[in-house]
Amino acid sequence: MAQDRFYATGKRKTAVARVWLTPGSGKIVVNKMSADDYFGKTFKTHKIEKPFKVTETFENYDVMATLAGGGKSAQVDALTHGISRALLGVDQENRSALKKSGLLTRDPRMKERKKYGQKGARAKFQFSKR
16 A cells, blocks of 8 residues: 655754645645745745656645744745655655755754853954953
8 A cells, every 4th residue: 555645844944844745736735824825925936846846746746734933934945855855755766866956955054052241153242442
């Protein structure tokens, strides 16, 4: 029996995307809203579709995702990462195409912590000689 639902988690900064793929018509639902409604029309929806275009599975799967944390830009990247990882569960032969496009790599860049006695991570308080 073939599995009909594939789950994966994608992350970027503090954004976490829980993604479920089901065979369907290419509908993308994010937090019970369409992707266009959730992210806005002008947002980078082409980033979300990239894993499907790379693996040539565009409009073969429906995406249901739950996003939490981070901003909209980080959430888009987390969603893309989650979709890419879920497509690995669909077929391991997708791995080389996804890896070549850099879609399986979790972006490790995080916000640097503020240091004590300083204004921020790198910014210092202004030095006054007198």
